[in-house]
Amino acid sequence: MQLQWLLLLPALPAALAQKDGNDTLLWGAYRPNLYFGLRPRIPESLMTGLMWFGTQDYTSFGKARHTCEQNELDSYTWTEFDAREGGVQVLKDGLNNVKITTELLKVAGGEHGGSWAARVRGEPLRPDEPSRISTIFYLGLEGTGGVEMETDEEDDGIDGEIKFSGNTLQLDDFKVRIKDGPNNHHLTEGPFYEDFKDRVGKTHFVGRPLPSGSIWKAKDHILKAVVDRFREVITRYEAPALPDPSFILTLPDDVYTNSNLFAVQKTFDGPFQFDIFFESASAKQKLSSTTLDQGIPALLEAYNNRFEVAFPYPADYPAEKRQSLSAFSKAVTSNLIGGIGYFYGNSIVDKKFSYEWDEDEDAPLGSDGETGARLTEPKALLTATPSRSFFPRGFYWDEGFHLLHIGQYDNDLSLEILRDWINLIDQDGWVGREQILGEEARSKVPAEFQTQVPNYANPPTLAMAVTAFIERFKSQSTARGVPDQDLGMDIGTGQVPLSTTANTVPTTNAVESQYLNSPELAFSFLKSIYDPLKRHYEWFRRTQRGQIKQYGRKARSRTEAYRWRGRSEQHVLTSGMDDYPRGPPHAGELHLDLISWMAFFSRTMKDIATFIDEKEDAANFAEIEKAVIDNIEDLHWNEAEQMYCDAGVNEDEESYHVCHKGYLSLFPFLHSLLPADSPHLGAILNLLHDPEHLWSPYGLRSLSASHPEFGKGENYWKGPIWIQMNYLALSALHKTYAAQPGPYQSKAKAIYKELRKNVIDNVVKEYERTGYVWEQYDPLTGEGKRSHPFTGWTSLTALILAEKY
Numbered sequence: 001m002q003l004q005w006l007l008l009l010p011a012l013p014a015a016l017a018q019k020d021g022n023d024t025l026l027w028g029a030y031r032p033n034l035y036f037g038l039r040p041r042i043p044e045s046l047m048t049g050l051m052w053f054g055t056q057d058y059t060s061f062g063k064a065r066h067t068c069e070q071n072e073l074d075s076y077t078w079t080e081f082d083a084r085e086g087g088v089q090v091l092k093d094g095l096n097n098v099k100i101t102t103e104l105l106k107v108a109g110g111e112h113g114g115s116w117a118a119r120v121r122g123e124p125l126r127p128d129e130p131s132r133i134s135t136i137f138y139l140g141l142e143g144t145g146g147v148e149m150e151t152d153e154e155d156d157g158i159d160g161e162i163k164f165s166g167n168t169l170q171l172d173d174f175k176v177r178i179k180d181g182p183n184n185h186h187l188t189e190g191p192f193y194e195d196f197k198d199r200v201g202k203t204h205f206v207g208r209p210l211p212s213g214s215i216w217k218a219k220d221h222i223l224k225a226v227v228d229r230f231r232e233v234i235t236r237y238e239a240p241a242l243p244d245p246s247f248i249l250t251l252p253d254d255v256y257t258n259s260n261l262f263a264v265q266k267t268f269d270g271p272f273q274f275d276i277f278f279e280s281a282s283a284k285q286k287l288s289s290t291t292l293d294q295g296i297p298a299l300l301e302a303y304n305n306r307f308e309v310a311f312p313y314p315a316d317y318p319a320e321k322r323q324s325l326s327a328f329s330k331a332v333t334s335n336l337i338g339g340i341g342y343f344y345g346n347s348i349v350d351k352k353f354s355y356e357w358d359e360d361e362d363a364p365l366g367s368d369g370e371t372g373a374r375l376t377e378p379k380a381l382l383t384a385t386p387s388r389s390f391f392p393r394g395f396y397w398d399e400g401f402h403l404l405h406i407g408q409y410d411n412d413l414s415l416e417i418l419r420d421w422i423n424l425i426d427q428d429g430w431v432g433r434e435q436i437l438g439e440e441a442r443s444k445v446p447a448e449f450q451t452q453v454p455n456y457a458n459p460p461t462l463a464m465a466v467t468a469f470i471e472r473f474k475s476q477s478t479a480r481g482v483p484d485q486d487l488g489m490d491i492g493t494g495q496v497p498l499s500t501t502a503n504t505v506p507t508t509n510a511v512e513s514q515y516l517n518s519p520e521l522a523f524s525f526l527k528s529i530y531d532p533l534k535r536h537y538e539w540f541r542r543t544q545r546g547q548i549k550q551y552g553r554k555a556r557s558r559t560e561a562y563r564w565r566g567r568s569e570q571h572v573l574t575s576g577m578d579d580y581p582r583g584p585p586h587a588g589e590l591h592l593d594l595i596s597w598m599a600f601f602s603r604t605m606k607d608i609a610t611f612i613d614e615k616e617d618a619a620n621f622a623e624i625e626k627a628v629i630d631n632i633e634d635l636h637w638n639e640a641e642q643m644y645c646d647a648g649v650n651e652d653e654e655s656y657h658v659c660h661k662g663y664l665s666l667f668p669f670l671h672s673l674l675p676a677d678s679p680h681l682g683a684i685l686n687l688l689h690d691p692e693h694l695w696s697p698y699g700l701r702s703l704s705a706s707h708p709e710f711g712k713g714e715n716y717w718k719g720p721i722w723i724q725m726n727y728l729a730l731s732a733l734h735k736t737y738a739a740q741p742g743p744y745q746s747k748a749k750a751i752y753k754e755l756r757k758n759v760i761d762n763v764v765k766e767y768e769r770t771g772y773v774w775e776q777y778d779p780l781t782g783e784g785k786r787s788h789p790f791t792g793w794t795s796l797t798a799l800i801l802a803e804k805y
């Protein structure tokens with residue numbers, strides 16, 4: 001990276017370093033809900049998208065491709081993707097007999113986030129059958145500024161390159177050019193060719209003025225323009241003697257005044273290729289097809305080398321699987337990073353809503369005292385998405401896992417995303433668990449799930465991202481030879497050991513990181529998130545508190561007990577394990593998973609406070625952490641059942657344990673809260689390793705196969721295998737229970753090995769069989785289930801393969 005020399009300067013100005021590193025993240029495939037959609041990380045600005053349809057018949061037009069849909073394409077994934085440099089995506093469309101490849105090359109330079117070039121290529125999936133594709137690429141401008149078509153309009157379409165120019169405050173002057181590849185073919189025979197021969201093979205276009213906030217509906221407007229033209233022309237013919245669809249399903253070649261949406265259509269017969277160039281004026285580079293011809297192979301070579309550094313192929317896997325497993329790891333990692341979206345808009349919050357069991361509290365309305373469902377101020381968020389088709393928006397519970405994975409490849413990108421999430425923490429310390437920002441995001445969410453309630457929580461996984469960053473920073477510093485005692489603490493006061501800035505050793509992070517190599521930057525980042533994170537932590541302790549003494553419960557700490565608010569009879573959506581069996585709702589119940597998350601969160605707060613030298617806070621967090629862990633034993637361990645359980649309250653107002661064997665029972669282990677010599681560890685390992693209960697050849701089941709509700713009802717968390725939970729188990733085994741001496745160490749080692757293999761083998765097998773990674777896997781057959789592609793936390797499989805925990 002060209003910035004490397006900057007790291008040699010002892011007193012690197014933080015703002016400068018952040019700006020330069022950040023600049024390469026301005027443009028991106030930040031519309032992951034589209035098969036191919038680029039936009040900058042600016043609230044209202046230029047948005048682009050790609051659509052296509054087949055012209056082999058008239059009906060395929062009704063199935064035009066644009067937004068990622070389940071059960072539409074055979075598969076689609078970025079096979080290589082680097083957020084700063086670009087990547088390659090492969091989309092297989094069986095219905096239209098085409099494999100489309102989208103290549104993106106970002107070209108840094110200038111003062112406005114640089115330029116980019118994209119190539120769209122198509123070739124038949126089945127070479128002996130026709131492949132007739134019409135592609136439409138569009139650009140639309142939201143907000144102030146303007147775009148116009150520079151190329152002269154022609155009634156029958158345009159031969160050769162088509163050019164647009166535009167300007168916005170943040171992008172400054174730019175040009176967009178679209179240019180055909182050298183070997184495209186067009187249908188030059190077929191019904192009524194003579195009538196259309198002046199138009200065939202040309203680029204067709206349209207320009208329309210759209211009201212503010214509606215560029216995301218570009219597809220409707222563009223297809224309407226095609227349909228309007230079709231209606232006009234078709235009157236000259238009589239069924240069944242109709243022109244070939246490729247002749248007649250075209251844009252009208254007109255541009256209305258004040259247009260802010262432009263679309264460019266090309267129609268092909270057989271393999272095709274065209275290039276799109278976005279040139280930022282201040283970058284002063286002229287991009288051409290040669291830029292792509294040379295840039296893409298160079299990008300791929302660099303990517304492959306970097307990938308090896310971050311995700312080394314494991315020594316214990318056979319050499320002959322290397323190619324397929326590496327391709328798998330790259331694809332899931334790339335689609336996770338290529339699935340990062342930038343969202344901007346308002347969301348719906350209801351401050352009044354409350355279930356009866358949550359009602360008797362002085363629990364918080366918002367600090368402004370407002371009630372009722374209402375729209376918030378618009379907010380911006382850069383976030384990974386669990387599934388480009390089904391969940392193209394920000395999910396709190398998933399995001400911590402995403403950031404573990406992204407941080408392993410590009411640490412600084414994971415911090416940019418973390419910072420955006422931290423910015424969502426409100427004055428009370430709350431963050432909505434689903435971030436459905438703006439109308440486009442809401443269009444994918446059923447109405448009943450759109451409203452967020454400010455006393456509802458979600459597993460605080462952002463804490464995992466913080467801990468992971470601190471760990472990466474420490475191991476990077478150790479690699480540089482900085483003694484442990486020099487980490488954290490003194491760093492902020494400027495007493496940086498010379499060795500930390502004197503050289504930049506190769507990192508285990510794929511992309512050169514400024515934050516991992518600069519103690520000042522690491523310190524200032526952690527310091528900047530500390531206050532909001534602490535507010536968030538205190539919000540959890542205040543609003544999700546559970547009752548102890550009311551029901552005669554005995555516990556060493558009188559304060560540390562927790563209960564998810566906002567549960568219904570059948571669901572605890574806030575816990576993230578929606579329909580996992582629990583006791584009946586009651587104001588006095590206590591939730592094991594939440595108290596375990598709180599122990600983990602306390603530990604994270606202790607780590608960050610220690611790092612930034614908040615000594616008193618650190619001591620306080622350490623005390624709370626201990627109190628929480630003591631209370632997990634005192635309130636949640638059931639000696640007769642030999643397991644950890646929720647606690648409920650019966651009709652006699654007495655406390656009892658609610659015990660359902662499954663993921664919930666594992667939580668104190670999953671977060672490494674039990675010491676390696678805990679007398680309860682053996683029972684947990686037995687439970688998870690028992691095929692009658694959680695153990696399957698495909699990974700750990702969410703609910704015991706012997707439980708009466710196993711596989712019943714919605715069957716979301718009643719048996720199916722979830723990869724992020726398996727990741728937590730593997731991480732606890734690898735880092736704690738197989739690593740530290742204790743009576744169960746050898747058992748933990750054996751389980752680790754077996755579980756890791758089971759998870760990898762099954763996810764990869766299903767990927768190869770179906771073309772997708774899945775939201776969850778069947779607990780009896782291992783088959784992929786529900787949303788796909790699910791390159792959110794299921795892609796952690798790549799970390800499991802590389803043993804990065």
Ligand SMILES: *[C@@H]1O[C@H](CO)[C@@H](O)[C@H](O)[C@H]1NC(C)=O
Pocket residue numbers: 018019022023026041042
């Ligand atoms: C990075 O750039 C984005 C978009 O321009 C901006 O919102 C964000 O605050 C920047 N981050 C830093 C650390 O400057």
